């Protein structure tokens with residue numbers, strides 16, 4: 231199991247355990263963390279936008295052109311923005327910190 235820390239729009243942090251191979255979107259949903267995911271992980275909506283904290287982004291697989299194009303549709307994209315449905319948990323990500331953007335607060339009722 232791998233520890234992932236989600237920083238939520240309300241300022242709280244939540245450390246959760248995740249199985250290798252799960253996507254960050256699956257991890258969030260399994261732990262009742264509110265992240266939109268309209269297309270269910272098909273990389274067709276960009277509503278699962280997350281920001282990876284500096285220092286961790288380099289440990290992720292390189293972003294694909296398709297993922298980058300979808301992220302261009304989000305509000306508040308940063309250099310370390312990623313789609314939660316496209317990031318799979320690996321041992322190397324143990325302790326990773328991710329920020330749930332405030333836009334999720336607007337989409338969902340935090």
Ligand code: FES
Pocket residue numbers: 255266267268269270271272273274275276277278300313314315316
């Ligand atoms: S859930 Fe739609 S792109 Fe991630």
